[in-house]
Amino acid sequence: MKRAAILLTTLAFAACATVPYGIFAMVQVGCGKQTLIFSNPEKIDEKVIIKATDSCKGVDSEVQLKDADGKILKRAPVADGTTQTIQFTVHAGEWLNFVCEGKGGNCSYSVSAD
Numbered sequence: 001m002k003r004a005a006i007l008l009t010t011l012a013f014a015a016c017a018t019v020p021y022g023i024f025a026m027v028q029v030g031c032g033k034q035t036l037i038f039s040n041p042e043k044i045d046e047k048v049i050i051k052a053t054d055s056c057k058g059v060d061s062e063v064q065l066k067d068a069d070g071k072i073l074k075r076a077p078v079a080d081g082t083t084q085t086i087q088f089t090v091h092a093g094e095w096l097n098f099v100c101e102g103k104g105g106n107c108s109y110s111v112s113a114d
Helices: 002-018
Strands: 027-030 034-039 046-054 061-066 072-078 083-090 095-099 106-113
Touching: 027 034, 034 046, 034 106, 046 061, 046 072, 046 095, 061 083, 072 083, 083 095
Parallel strands: none
Antiparallel strands: 027 106, 034 095, 046 083, 046 106, 061 072, 061 095
């Protein structure tokens, strides 16, 4: 019994050690929808990497960097049928938005922090 507990503890620690810090789950977004990816309420800048996929057809999707008032500061296109890795520095009060455009499928994204 004691050996089993030690083995399970070791395996749990090893599993935690192999998961990279700061990576969030893959999120699915329906065509024609938009969603908040990340917001930065902190007083320090955050470097964020987004892996975004557009599996909808007809219109390219995009990741948008917005300020606190909702004004678009920067756009990063994600063409139909592609996956793009996009890096942003998100300053205090700014946020990232994913706009999934088109029909017949979905988009997805994952986020990691530097």
